[in-house]
Amino acid sequence: MRKLIEKKIVLATHNRGKVKEMQSILTPFGITVISADELSLSEPEEKGKTFIENAKIKALSAAKESGLPALGDDSGLCVHALNNKPGIFSARYNDPKKNGFMYAMTKINEELGNNKDRSAHFSCALVIAWPDGETEEFEGIINGTLCWPVKGDNGFGYDPMFVPDGYNISFAQLTENEKNKISHRARALKLFTDNCL
Numbered sequence: 001m002r003k004l005i006e007k008k009i010v011l012a013t014h015n016r017g018k019v020k021e022m023q024s025i026l027t028p029f030g031i032t033v034i035s036a037d038e039l040s041l042s043e044p045e046e047k048g049k050t051f052i053e054n055a056k057i058k059a060l061s062a063a064k065e066s067g068l069p070a071l072g073d074d075s076g077l078c079v080h081a082l083n084n085k086p087g088i089f090s091a092r093y094n095d096p097k098k099n100g101f102m103y104a105m106t107k108i109n110e111e112l113g114n115n116k117d118r119s120a121h122f123s124c125a126l127v128i129a130w131p132d133g134e135t136e137e138f139e140g141i142i143n144g145t146l147c148w149p150v151k152g153d154n155g156f157g158y159d160p161m162f163v164p165d166g167y168n169i170s171f172a173q174l175t176e177n178e179k180n181k182i183s184h185r186a187r188a189l190k191l192f193t194d195n196c197l
């Protein structure tokens with residue numbers, strides 16, 4: 001597996017929640033992270049059919065535009081009783097005119113109705129791309145259950161609705177440090193740091 005020689009990468013995401021989490025996990029490894037927003041990088045169209053395909057599109061585009069290794073993250077919530085929806089459409093499931101993810105969480109809760117199976121998982125695909133086009137891929141998941149009403153104010157996206165297995169509080173009730181020990185993103189990032197540093 002190709003190693004990161006100069007410890008400097010671009011985070012190929014415009015999602016501030018992702019940037020914050022990735023930054024706190026990666027800086028202790030001595031990696032300097034620069035966000036796509038800081039470099040005003042474009043947002044490529046997510047044409048892929050899988051998390052990995054979309055993470056690769058984001059990483060390759062950012063590596064090409066910046067001339068630096070770039071880490072793309074495509075992630076989402078997969079609800080088992082809804083055939084793993086919204087999955088890769090997790091961001092697009094929300095109404096862009098609404099603040100926060102209450103709209104999307106309410107929609108999912110309504111679709112579940114009285115279904116007894118409220119199990120779900122978060123999935124995170126990470127792809128590191130070098131400016132020469134080479135890539136490496138990593139994936140992490142975490143299983144849990146969807147609660148209603150939602151609870152907690154930390155984190156982002158669907159965090160207030162997701163109770164990780166083994167806990168009775170939601171991702172949004174964990175501190176960022178606690179979430180970063182167990183999350184889908186933390187697990188994918190561990191594979192990245194284990195293999196590429």
Ligand code: ITT
Pocket residue numbers: 012013014015018046058073074075076077090091092101122155156157158159171183185
């Ligand atoms: P970029 O494409 O710029 O990275 P995005 O928000 O559009 O930003 P995605 O296409 O990967 O990113 O969509 C993922 C969505 O899934 C994201 O908007 C969140 O709503 C949700 N999501 C992913 N990881 C999450 C997490 O750790 N906690 C809560 N929601 C999460």
